[in-house]
Amino acid sequence: MLVDGPATHQAMHAAIAQARDHVNLQSYIVDASDVGERLAQLLKQKAAQGVKVNVLYDSVGSIKTPREFFRGLTEAGVAVCEFNPVKKAPAKLNNRDHRKILVVDGRVAFTGGVNISETYASGSRRARRVQDQERDRKEGWRDTHVQVAGPVVAQFQRLFLDAWALQDCGPWAEARYYPRLERRGDQAMRVVGSDPGSGKSEMYAALLEAVRGARSRVWLTVGYFVPDPDTKEALMQAARRGVDVRLVLPGFSDFWAPVYAGRSHYEELLAAGVRIYEWHEALMHAKTAVIDSSWSSIGSTNLDWRSFVHNYEADLIVQDAGFAREMERRFREDIAASEEIDADAWRARGAGEKLKEWLARQWEYLL
Structure with a gap:
C-alpha cells in the first residue's frame, strides 16, 4: 500500500x-x-533506450494540459493516445477514463486514486500542518495507491490493452506484455473494472455483496460519496444488524456539489447507526474499503453514480487478513485526523446548508 502522492510517484x-x-x-x-514533467522525462529516457512506452490519458481529465506536452512525448518515441476526445467523440463526453493503471514489463502494476498531477506534489501531512483550504484544493491531497506483483498483473495488463484497442489508438508495439508470472505470496487478489459500454460495474457488485454479507465491520474511505439507493440501504441494513459501519469522507473538495449531495444522505445514515467522519485538514480523495478484517479494496471507484454508471474504473480486491490489518491501521489514522459527525448537531444544521444539499442532490446522477 502506498499513501499519498509523493510515495506513490517515487515507487x-x-x-x-x-x-x-x-x-x-x-x-x-x-x-x-x-x-x-518529471515523469515525462523518465518516459522519454526509457523510450530512447528502446523500451516500448504507451500512454493513455483522458481528454476531460487532462483538458488543461498543453498539446505541446503530449507532442513532446510522441516526438521522443512514446505512443500517446487520448481517451474519448472531446472534439471527436462529443456523444461520449460523459464517459470518462477514470482509471489509474501503470504496468511495467508485465511484472509489476499500480492502481489507486493518485493521478499524475500537481495536487500530489506534497503529502497530506503538509496540508494538515498548514491550514489553507484554498491551497489544499490544489495540492497535498490524501490518497491511496497500491503496487502489486504476480499473476494479478496480467489482469491489469488486459484492462490497459483493451482500453487501447477500444480507443482505436493504433496497434501497440510488439512487446512481451504477458510474461510467465509466478505466485509471489498467499494473498488472493483480483482486478475489477467498470465499463459503461457493457452497462456493468464489477466493483459495484463486489462491494454490495461484501457489505450485505458483512458480520463485524465495514470501513470505507471515499473521495466522492453520492450513494445510489441500493448502496445506502446496504450500509444502513448492515449498521442495523450490529455491524460497525464507518465512513471517512471529505469535509471539502475541489467541487462543492458532490460534498453537499453526499451530506444530503447523512441524516438517514446516522439514524441507522452508521458513523460518519469528515476530513477537514486535507482534501480526501482515496477510495478504499476494508470489511470483516479480511476483504479489502483499493482503486479509482468512488461511491457515486459517476463511477458506477458513467466512468471506466479499475480496482484491486484483496482477500487477506494481513493486508486487511494494514488497511485498518491506515483507516484508524484517517479517523484520528477527522471529525465525527454528531447526529444531534447534524439535525440542527442551518437552513442554508440544507438548501445546498437539496440543490446538489437534484444533480447527483451526473456527479
Missing part, C-alpha cells in the same frame, strides 16, 4: 527506471506540472 518512478521491455500508463489526469 512508480523506481519501477519505470527498471523497465527493460515496456511501460503502459493509463491515467485520468496527466498534467504538465513539475510532477508531470
Whole structure:
C-alpha cells in the first residue's frame, strides 16, 4: 500500500527506471506540472533506450494540459493516445477514463486514486500542518495507491490493452506484455473494472455483496460519496444488524456539489447507526474499503453514480487478513485526523446548508 502522492510517484518512478521491455500508463489526469514533467522525462529516457512506452490519458481529465506536452512525448518515441476526445467523440463526453493503471514489463502494476498531477506534489501531512483550504484544493491531497506483483498483473495488463484497442489508438508495439508470472505470496487478489459500454460495474457488485454479507465491520474511505439507493440501504441494513459501519469522507473538495449531495444522505445514515467522519485538514480523495478484517479494496471507484454508471474504473480486491490489518491501521489514522459527525448537531444544521444539499442532490446522477 502506498499513501499519498509523493510515495506513490517515487515507487512508480523506481519501477519505470527498471523497465527493460515496456511501460503502459493509463491515467485520468496527466498534467504538465513539475510532477508531470518529471515523469515525462523518465518516459522519454526509457523510450530512447528502446523500451516500448504507451500512454493513455483522458481528454476531460487532462483538458488543461498543453498539446505541446503530449507532442513532446510522441516526438521522443512514446505512443500517446487520448481517451474519448472531446472534439471527436462529443456523444461520449460523459464517459470518462477514470482509471489509474501503470504496468511495467508485465511484472509489476499500480492502481489507486493518485493521478499524475500537481495536487500530489506534497503529502497530506503538509496540508494538515498548514491550514489553507484554498491551497489544499490544489495540492497535498490524501490518497491511496497500491503496487502489486504476480499473476494479478496480467489482469491489469488486459484492462490497459483493451482500453487501447477500444480507443482505436493504433496497434501497440510488439512487446512481451504477458510474461510467465509466478505466485509471489498467499494473498488472493483480483482486478475489477467498470465499463459503461457493457452497462456493468464489477466493483459495484463486489462491494454490495461484501457489505450485505458483512458480520463485524465495514470501513470505507471515499473521495466522492453520492450513494445510489441500493448502496445506502446496504450500509444502513448492515449498521442495523450490529455491524460497525464507518465512513471517512471529505469535509471539502475541489467541487462543492458532490460534498453537499453526499451530506444530503447523512441524516438517514446516522439514524441507522452508521458513523460518519469528515476530513477537514486535507482534501480526501482515496477510495478504499476494508470489511470483516479480511476483504479489502483499493482503486479509482468512488461511491457515486459517476463511477458506477458513467466512468471506466479499475480496482484491486484483496482477500487477506494481513493486508486487511494494514488497511485498518491506515483507516484508524484517517479517523484520528477527522471529525465525527454528531447526529444531534447534524439535525440542527442551518437552513442554508440544507438548501445546498437539496440543490446538489437534484444533480447527483451526473456527479
